[in-house]
Amino acid sequence: MRRTNIPEAAIRRLPIYLRVVSELAAADVPIISSAELAERTGLSPEQIRKDLAYFGAFGTRGVGYDTSLLSRRIARILGLHRGVRAALVGVGHLGHALARYSISQHKDIQITALFDTDPEKIGTDVMGVRIQPVSQLVETCRQQGVKIGILTVPASAAQSTAELMKQGGIEAILNFAPAKLKLDGVFIQNIDLTIELQSLAYYTSASEEDPGEGE
C-alpha cells in the first residue's frame, strides 16, 4: 500500500511527466535531463526528482531519464498499461462534450458506457458508444469492469448516482456536479466550474484585496 504515503499533488503531476516523456519517446528522443523536463513542464528540477523518487530512482545523475522507460513506468504506476474503463452518467451539454472529447482522445482510458434518464437520449450514441438507461448502470459497469465514473448529472441526482456507481464497482469518480458527495471507499475528484471561475476572480483587479491594481 505505498500509495497511501504519496501526496495527491505528486500523483496529479505524473500525467504531466507522462505526456512529455511519451511524446519524446515517440519522437525517438531517448534521454531527457531533469532540467529539460523542468523547462517543458514548468516545474522545478527538485520537484521532479522528489516526485519520481516516490516510485524509485529512475534518473542517472549527469545523464537524465530514459524517456521510453520512464513513460512505461509512469503508465504502470497509474494503471494505464492495461487500459482503464470509464462510464459517464448525464449526457447533457457538458456530459456530451466530455464524452466526445474523452472517446476521441484517450486510448488508455476508454469510455465504454454512457447513461442518461432521458428516454429521447437512450438508444442514441455518442461516437459509437450507446446511451443506456441509468437503471442499467450497475449491471453494465460490473460486466465491463468499469473502474472510473464521470458524473455530469444535476446536483440533485449526484449522490444517488454516485452510490449506483459504487455498486457497479467504480472505484474513482470525477464529479462535475456542484454537490458534495459522501461515499466511503471511492476516490472522488471534484471539478466545479463555478468554484473555478469564482476563485479566478480573486486574482483580478475586481477583487478588493488589492487596491493597488484596481481599475
Added chain:
Amino acid sequence: MRRTNIPEAAIRRLPIYLRVVSELAAADVPIISSAELAERTGLSPEQIRKDLAYFGAFGTRGVGYDTSLLSRRIARILGLHRGVRAALVGVGHLGHALARYSISQHKDIQITALFDTDPEKIGTDVMGVRIQPVSQLVETCRQQGVKIGILTVPASAAQSTAELMKQGGIEAILNFAPAKLKLDGVFIQNIDLTIELQSLAYYTSASEEDPGEGE
C-alpha cells in the same frame, strides 16, 4: 498586497463557503456554526476557522457566523460584488457546453463575449451571446472590461490566444487546452481532462501500486 500571503488552496475554498452561506442567507437562516459549516462542506472546523481568519475574524465564539454578512464579505474578497466579466475563446463542443453552462448559471461572473476562428460559427450566438472572430478579441475585451478568459482552443492555438487575452486586459485564465502557457502577469488555472482521468486511474485497482486490490 495581502493576497500574496494567502494560500491558493484557501482561495479555492472560499467559493465553497460562499455557496453554503449564501444559500442559508437566502433561506433566512441567519447564523451557522463552524461545526455545521464543516458538516456541509466536508472540511474540518479548524480548516474553516483558519481560512476565514486570513480575511479577519468573522465568527463569534459559541454562536457562529452571520450567513448574510459572511456571504457579502466573501463575495467582496473574490471581487464578485461588482460582477466580473469573462470571455470564452474556442466554441467547439467543450467550449459550447461551458458557455451554455456559464451563461445560464453565473450571475456574478458573466460571459459577455465569445470568440472563434470558424467562419460558420462567427455571427451565430450561444444563449444570446454572439460569437465574434478572434481578430476582435483584444478590442472587445478592452471595451467590455473583461477580466477572466476561458480558453477552450486546441493546444496548438493556446499560447497565441492567451497572449491576445493578456493584450485585451484579461488578468486570469481558466485553461482547458492541454498546453503549458507561458504568460507573465496573468494568473492561470489549468483544467486538463486527460490529467484528471489519468490521475484517477491511480486510485483504482488498475494501478499496480496496490496488488492487494488487483483484479
